[in-house]
Amino acid sequence: MSRIEMTTPVVPAFAKFAQRISVPFSPVVRAGDWVYVSGLAPVNPETGGYDILTIEQQARRVMEHLKSCLEAAGSALDRVVKCNVYCSNGSYFAEINKVYAEYFTTHKPARIFICTAGWFGPFDMEIDCVALVR
Numbered sequence: 001m002s003r004i005e006m007t008t009p010v011v012p013a014f015a016k017f018a019q020r021i022s023v024p025f026s027p028v029v030r031a032g033d034w035v036y037v038s039g040l041a042p043v044n045p046e047t048g049g050y051d052i053l054t055i056e057q058q059a060r061r062v063m064e065h066l067k068s069c070l071e072a073a074g075s076a077l078d079r080v081v082k083c084n085v086y087c088s089n090g091s092y093f094a095e096i097n098k099v100y101a102e103y104f105t106t107h108k109p110a111r112i113f114i115c116t117a118g119w120f121g122p123f124d125m126e127i128d129c130v131a132l133v134r
Contacts, residue, residue: 025038026038027040027069028069028070028072028073029073030073030074030133033132033133034130034131034132034133035069035070035073035074035075035079035130035131035132035133036128036129036130037066037069037070037073037128037129037130037131038128039084039086039126039127039128040062040065040066040069040126040127040128041062041121041123041125041126042057042058042059042061042062042065042123042125043061043065043123045065050121050122050123053123055092055095055096055124055125056095056098056099058123058124058125059095059096059098059099059100059125060099062125062126062127063099063100063102063103063127066103066127066129067103070129070131073131073133074133074134075131075132075133075134076131076134077103077104077107078107079131079132079133079134080104080107080109080129080130080131081109081110081129081130081131081132082109082110082111082129082130083109083110083111083112083127083128083129084111084112084114084127084128084129085100085111085112085113085114085125085126085127086114086116086125086126086127086128087113087114087115087116087124087125088115088116088119088124088125089115089124090115092124092125093113096113096125109129
């Protein structure tokens with residue numbers, strides 16, 4: 001099985017982010033018929049830094065990053081099999097779900113919503129996923 005790290009418009013920002021905090025990861029990898037998207041934070045796609053955003057704005061930015069990574073790898077949101085949503089605070093559940101539902105309208109992948117104690121970043125959420133290639 002071949003493994004390909006993908007380049008997307010959003011990936012350079014994540015590369016800057018990963019380099020700055022010394023995290024070895026690939027934002028999106030295509031392996032055979034599968035696409036694996038790493039946990040995507042609401043990183044500014046132009047600077048690789050963080051903006052002060054509401055949880056709704058963070059969710060929207062994360063979903064746009066997810067969409068961009070999937071499309072670059074030959075997949076799409078309607079091909080997502082499983083998502084993991086990580087959040088700093090359970091009180092954001094409804095707001096994140098509202099945005100999430102705008103992106104997954106008729107197609108509903110398997111999903112888990114995890115509140116993480118000891119959150120590490122200056123942001124409040126990440127989403128990763130596994131999808132099939134088109």
